[in-house]
Amino acid sequence: MPSRTDKSWRHGAVLLDPEHTRFALWAPDAYYVSVEIEDGPSLALLPQEDGWFVLETRCPAGTRYRYKIDENLLVPDPASRAQASEVHGHSVVIDPDAYPWHHTDWRGRPWHEAVIYELHVGALGGFAGVERHLQRLADTGITAIELMPIAQFPGDRNWGYDGVLPYAPQSSYGTPEQLRHLIDIAHGLGLMVILDVVYNHFGPDGNYLGSYAKHFFRSDKKTPWGDAIDFRRREVRDFFIDNSLMWLLDYRFDGLRFDAVHAIEDPTFLSELAERVRQNTPQERHVWLMLENEFNEASRMDQGYDAQWNDDGHNTLHVLLTGETDAYYTDFAQQPTHKLARLLSEGFVYQGESTRHGHARGESSAHLPPTAFVLFLQNHDQIGNRALGERLAQLCPPEALRAATALLLLSPMIPLMFMGDEWGASEPFLFFTDFHDELADAVREGRRGEFADFAAFADPAQRERIPDPNAEQTFEASRPAVDALLLETDKGQDHRSWLELYRTLLDIRREHIVPRLPGAKALGADVLADKAVSARWQLGDGSTLRIDLNLGAHGVKIDEHQVQHVLHESHPKSAELSQHGNLNPYTAIVSLISSDVVEEQDEQ
Numbered sequence: 001m002p003s004r005t006d007k008s009w010r011h012g013a014v015l016l017d018p019e020h021t022r023f024a025l026w027a028p029d030a031y032y033v034s035v036e037i038e039d040g041p042s043l044a045l046l047p048q049e050d051g052w053f054v055l056e057t058r059c060p061a062g063t064r065y066r067y068k069i070d071e072n073l074l075v076p077d078p079a080s081r082a083q084a085s086e087v088h089g090h091s092v093v094i095d096p097d098a099y100p101w102h103h104t105d106w107r108g109r110p111w112h113e114a115v116i117y118e119l120h121v122g123a124l125g126g127f128a129g130v131e132r133h134l135q136r137l138a139d140t141g142i143t144a145i146e147l148m149p150i151a152q153f154p155g156d157r158n159w160g161y162d163g164v165l166p167y168a169p170q171s172s173y174g175t176p177e178q179l180r181h182l183i184d185i186a187h188g189l190g191l192m193v194i195l196d197v198v199y200n201h202f203g204p205d206g207n208y209l210g211s212y213a214k215h216f217f218r219s220d221k222k223t224p225w226g227d228a229i230d231f232r233r234r235e236v237r238d239f240f241i242d243n244s245l246m247w248l249l250d251y252r253f254d255g256l257r258f259d260a261v262h263a264i265e266d267p268t269f270l271s272e273l274a275e276r277v278r279q280n281t282p283q284e285r286h287v288w289l290m291l292e293n294e295f296n297e298a299s300r301m302d303q304g305y306d307a308q309w310n311d312d313g314h315n316t317l318h319v320l321l322t323g324e325t326d327a328y329y330t331d332f333a334q335q336p337t338h339k340l341a342r343l344l345s346e347g348f349v350y351q352g353e354s355t356r357h358g359h360a361r362g363e364s365s366a367h368l369p370p371t372a373f374v375l376f377l378q379n380h381d382q383i384g385n386r387a388l389g390e391r392l393a394q395l396c397p398p399e400a401l402r403a404a405t406a407l408l409l410l411s412p413m414i415p416l417m418f419m420g421d422e423w424g425a426s427e428p429f430l431f432f433t434d435f436h437d438e439l440a441d442a443v444r445e446g447r448r449g450e451f452a453d454f455a456a457f458a459d460p461a462q463r464e465r466i467p468d469p470n471a472e473q474t475f476e477a478s479r480p481a482v483d484a485l486l487l488e489t490d491k492g493q494d495h496r497s498w499l500e501l502y503r504t505l506l507d508i509r510r511e512h513i514v515p516r517l518p519g520a521k522a523l524g525a526d527v528l529a530d531k532a533v534s535a536r537w538q539l540g541d542g543s544t545l546r547i548d549l550n551l552g553a554h555g556v557k558i559d560e561h562q563v564q565h566v567l568h569e570s571h572p573k574s575a576e577l578s579q580h581g582n583l584n585p586y587t588a589i590v591s592l593i594s595s596d597v598v599e600e601q602d603e604q
Contacts, residue, residue, distance in 0.1 A: 010052065011239050012079025012167060013065070013093045021059040021093050025077070026052055026235045027212040030069045038064035038090055050235070051213070061095035075208040079239065080168045081246075082176050083152050087164050087206030096250040099180040106187040108254045108286030109143055111306045111414070112371050112517035115506060116194065118146045118379055119419040120429075122157055123479045127174035127182045133482070134182075134189050140422055140499065141506025144192035144288075146257060148380055150179070151198065154205040155434020157475045159380065160196070161259065162203030162433065166243050176251075183252055192254035194288060195247050199240045200263035201225035205439060223263045231266035240269075241276050248281055255288030257309075262294040274304025290374060296348045296362030301372050307414055310373040312349035314382055316340050317404055320531050320551050321396040326454045330356045337533060341525035344411065344535040344547075347373050370412035370520055370537060377401075377408055378418045380429060387451045387466045389428030389478065391420070398424075399586035400551050402501060403570050406588035407549055409505040410513060410568060412520045412537050417502075420480040424498035430467050432475040440470045508567050512592060516541050529556035532583060542595030550583045558583050564593045 010024045023035045028051025034044045035055060040063075045053035059065075064084050066074050076083065080091035117137055124130045130145070137145065149160030152168040160170075169179045183193045201223055202209070209216045216236055221228035230236055247253045256277075261270055274289055281287050291300055291308045300308065315332045316339045319325060325333035332339055332349070339349045347365035355361050365372075376382075383391055392401055408415050420427065435443050448466045451457040457466070467474040485495050519540030526534050531552035537545045550556055558581055566575040568590040575589050583589070 010054075011235075011242060012077055012081060013059075013091065015061055015093060015095050016056065018095075019058055019060055020056060021063070022054065022056045023059075023065075023077075024052060024054045025067055025212075026050075026239075027067075027069060029214055030212040032070050033212075034068045036066050036068050036074065038066075042068065059093060061093050061098065063093040064090035065093065066090055069212045073208070073211060075211070076165060076206075078165065078207075078209055079243075080152070080165050083165065083168050083171045085171055087152055087154050091165075091168070094176055096246075099177050099184075101180070101252070102184055103187040106252075107284050108288075109190070109192055110286055110518075111288055113143050113514055114192070114288065114414045115141060115143045115409075115509065116146050116374065116414065116416040117142045117144065117419065117422075118148065118196075118416060120148045120159070120380065120478075121150055121170070121173050122475070123429075124419065126172070127169075127178040131182050131185055134186055134191060138189040138191055140503050141510060142191065142422075144194055144254070145186060146194040146196060146416070149196045149198050149259070152206075153203055155436075157432055157434045157472075158203075159384065159431065159433075161198055162205070163198055164203045164206040166197070166199075166240070167246060180251060187252070192286075192288065193252075194255040194257055194290070195253045196257045196259060197244065197247070198259045199243075200229065200260050205435065218265070221265045223265075225263075228263070228265045231264060231269040237269060237272065241273050244273060244277055245280055248277065248287060254286065255290065255306075257290040257292065259292055260294070261291050270300065270305075271303040278304055294361070296350055296365070298348065298351075298363040298365040298368055298372075301368055307372050307374050309379075309416075310343065310348065310375050310413065312339070313343050313373070313375045313413070314377065314379070316343055316349060317377060317407075317551075318382070318392075321392060321400055321404060324395075326456075337527050337529075337531055341527050341533045341535070344533065345522045345525040366522075370522060371414055371517060373413045374416050375408055375411065375413040376416040376418070377404055378421055379416065380418060383418060383429040384431050384478075387454065387457055387463075389430040389467075391425065391428065393424050393426060397553070397586060399570070403549060403551060403586050403588040405501065406505060406568055406570060406590060407547060409502070409509055410545075410588075410590045411535070411547060412513065412517055412522075412539070412545065415509075420482075422499055422502040423482070423485055423495045425480045425484075425495075427480050428477060430474050430478045431469050432478060433469045435470055444468050444470060505568065508590075512567055513539070513545065516543060516545075520545075528558050528583065532556045532558075534558065544593040546589075546591045546593065548578060548583055548587075548589040548591075550585060550587045553585050555585055556583045557581055564591060566591050 014022045027033050033053040034042045036042050045055040048054050068074050077091040081094035082092040084090040150170050151163030152165035152170050153163045156172040186193050217227040218230040219227050289305045293308050319332045319336045343349050347368050348362050350362035351364050352360050447469055448463040457463045516539035521538050523536040523538050532550040534548045569575045570587045574584050574587050
């Protein structure tokens with residue numbers, strides 16, 4: 001771990017010893033910078049080369065401060081390690097070594113053991129609230145929790161993608177010490193902790209960088225959120241790379257998920273980021289790095305990353321389960337069963353083909369192992385970017401969803417689920433923010449305008465039904481009602497049956513699939529009929545994993561075959577029927593053929 005005086009950690013307030021802090025701000029467009037200590041002195045920072053202002057002074061942890069730019073603009077530290085309250089207020093000097101870690105021997109888990117549970121910290125009650133769920137998640141078979149972004153954002157509630165202070169844990173969720181305690185407790189239960197970080201833009205309220213460091217951005221390149229961040233500049237690259245290292249080293253996060261990297265203009269930044277992370281984290285630690293990348297750049301897997309989110313997988317399965325083909329689902333409307341077969345055998349569906357916009361998307365991915373892809377049926381985007389935030393449990397037959405869940409949890413790809421999936425939660429996950437005045441109006445109307453391409457909301461009057469993101473009840477409605485598991489009602493029993501399915505499938509994955517995943521490769525997938533496929537993978541020990549899947553309402557005819565070891569069947573005797581050429585509706589049959597049998601079949 002870099003020392004506290006390492007010059008590569010220049011951004012922000014760095015505690016040098018219990019009594020002294022170094023303040024460093026990159027402000028190339030400022031003439032004068034001072035640090036304003038709350039209830040204390042105003043201290044001038046000394047100008048340095050390349051636009052830096054730096055001061056080392058007596059200042060203990062817990063001190064509240066802001067920067068004053070050119071005697072007229074008070075701003076928080078853009079690399080604030082904590083905020084006293086909100087994004088416009090005082091930053092706080094933090095001692096990263098003050099927390100007494102209990103599980104100091106934790107080294108993480110190998111990537112092939114990943115079963116990821118994405119959650120929203122605020123919806124579960126802050127850092128302390130998330131802690132209360134950890135034992136249940138570990139007992140279910142989850143091996144990693146992934147926190148949606150926690151960087152300080154405006155207000156008290158937000159998805160997290162409007163963060164403006166990337167180094168500061170959101171103050172309404174709890175303190176840095178509470179975050180460390182959450183991670184520590186998770187490690188004690190065998191759970192990895194992943195953080196979703198946003199390096200492609202800043203939120204619309206509370207980012208002052210343009211006032212004193214206008215070249216942090218580039219006006220010649222645009223993203224959906226405005227001017228692109230200028231990753232050509234060393235100071236900018238270090239700002240985000242050091243941020244990754246802070247989460248991994250100071251907080252002991254086990255991995256990072258990088259949001260929408262296709263909106264990062266500089267193609268070299270991601271490779272340097274991964275290289276620096278690998279250089280600065282101990283080799284004995286398992287550190288996971290994942291990308292969300294609309295471009296389906298398979299080549300990124302050669303640059304230090306473990307996997308990419310497979311949006312193609314979700315989109316294909318969503319069309320097959322729901323029949324919806326509006327907006328971006330249009331790209332998956334034609335021959336979705338063939339697309340399912342391709343993603344199971346090759347990873348990405350789009351590997352250079354044109355989308356509905358006429359743009360080529362993706363790179364060849366068939367050479368990658370299945371563990372290079374994170375598969376999901378739902379995530380925050382795919383639920384929350386629906387106008388009314390419905391989950392799949394409300395959109396498709398439950399039997400079909402159970403079969404698709406078997407595919408998710410027992411395929412060799414890395415499974416990810418969203419909070420509530422494991423017990424069939426019925427609460428929506430809506431888009432929510434905490435903006436005010438004109439910005440609140442713009443966000444509300446912009447949100448409703450996004451759905452003009454959907455048939456159900458083509459009429460402006462229908463779009464008025466879409467919940468106001470800034471209303472507190474929109475956030476409250478998005479909290480998963482976990483207590484429903486305890487209800488002695490038919491609904492409570494239904495929730496418990498979903499939980500039992502997840503536990504059963506994850507037990508199977510842990511016992512029969514995970515030990516064989518290293519070295520796994522796809523052997524191909526066949527279309528059996530509309531909504532029905534059969535996929536096979538060779539596992540690392542030479543055995544063959546086979547999944548026969550029918551998401552349709554009608555049985556289909558398949559080739560008769562011998563099932564050696566049935567790991568899971570959606571309905572009793574489904575596997576027996578399949579041996580006689582019948583695959584039931586809404587059925588998943590997962591079987592394992594030992595390496596000895598595979599060799600005998602090859603010889604024959």
